[in-house]
Amino acid sequence: MPETVNLKSEIQNPFTFSQSSLQDYVDCARRFQLRYIEQLQWPAVETAPVLENERRQVEGQQFHRLAQQSLIGLPAEKLARLANTPNLARWWENWQDFRELKDLGSLYPELSLSAPLGQHRLMAKYDLIAVKDGRASIFDWKTYHKRPKDEWMSARLQTKVYRALFVVAGAHLNGGQPFAPEQVEMTYWYADFPIEPSQLPYDASRHKRAWAELTSLVAEISSKQSFPLTNDEKMCGYCPYRSYCERGVQADEGESIESEISSLDVSLEQIQEIEF
Numbered sequence: 300m301p302e303t304v305n306l307k308s309e310i311q312n313p314f315t316f317s318q319s320s321l322q323d324y325v326d327c328a329r330r331f332q333l334r335y336i337e338q339l340q341w342p343a344v345e346t347a348p349v350l351e352n353e354r355r356q357v358e359g360q361q362f363h364r365l366a367q368q369s370l371i372g373l374p375a376e377k378l379a380r381l382a383n384t385p386n387l388a389r390w391w392e393n394w395q396d397f398r399e400l401k402d403l404g405s406l407y408p409e410l411s412l413s414a415p416l417g418q419h420r421l422m423a424k425y426d427l428i429a430v431k432d433g434r435a436s437i438f439d440w441k442t443y444h445k446r447p448k449d450e451w452m453s454a455r456l457q458t459k460v461y462r463a464l465f466v467v468a469g470a471h472l473n474g475g476q477p478f479a480p481e482q483v484e485m486t487y488w489y490a491d492f493p494i495e496p497s498q499l500p501y502d503a504s505r506h507k508r509a510w511a512e513l514t515s516l517v518a519e520i521s522s523k524q525s526f527p528l529t530n531d532e533k534m535c536g537y538c539p540y541r542s543y544c545e546r547g548v549q550a551d552e553g554e555s556i557e558s559e560i561s562s563l564d565v566s567l568e569q570i571q572e573i574e575f
């Protein structure tokens with residue numbers, strides 16, 4: 300395994316954590332090390348399932364751009380012309396129906412927030428924050444080809460980071476007064492399942508637990524001396540670093556929904572962080 304000899308084992312100080320880096324760490328400490336400490340690009344893959352996934356990731360990125368441009372007021376007819384693949388056309392049509400249904404209040408698309416967390420920082424980029432009548436809705440668009448269970452989405456670091464960080468850092472959207480957790484809800488809107496969103500409410504006890512969990516996770520990563528490979532080899536199925544870890548070169552067939560969409564989610568998030 301020559302690529303993993305002499306790996307660095309310390310994060311930059313301060314380090315800016317995101318939901319995707321924290322999720323990587325929880326899924327596999329080695330993946331966190333390779334991606335965020337070593338900053339290794341993954342080797343090119345040429346197997347059919349991965350190519351299909353990568354194509355869908357690019358389409359997912361394009362859909363996010365279309366949604367963002369729609370939210371800032373670009374004409375729908377012009378944007379429709381850019382929805383030029385079957386997936387994009389279907390998602391765009393579903394998006395149009397979703398937009399027509401909702402009176403969302405004041406809209407803040409592609410909003411970035413950050414706050415100190417221990418000796419580091421936590422940041423998130425939100426697809427959309429909508430504020431209406433003293434309540435805030437956090438929206439995130441997902442282009443998964445299977446709809447995950449609400450319980451699974453609720454347990455994702457993204458859900459914990461997005462809601463908790465919004466309560467800590469979103470006061471400027473509420474006249475300078477922090478939103479109470481009970482005033483915040485997170486909605487995952489699935490482009491292929493437009494009438495089945497995951498709507499995840501929040502409250503003070505969830506907020507307290509989430510912030511404590513994030514603080515403890517960041518402290519654990521900061522003091523980490525080594526970043527072992529996961530024992531759960533299901534995590535490796537779609538991981539782009541398989542060849543670094545001798546966990547196979549080809550992507551798994553028949554992978555579980557959780558591993559598959561987790562990998563897609565992380566990769567898409569990384570693209571967004573790099574390009575936007």
Ligand code: SF4
Pocket residue numbers: 326327328329330333528529534535538539540541542543544546
């Ligand atoms: S291939 Fe497996 S062990 Fe290696 S980084 Fe990916 S998830 Fe971790």
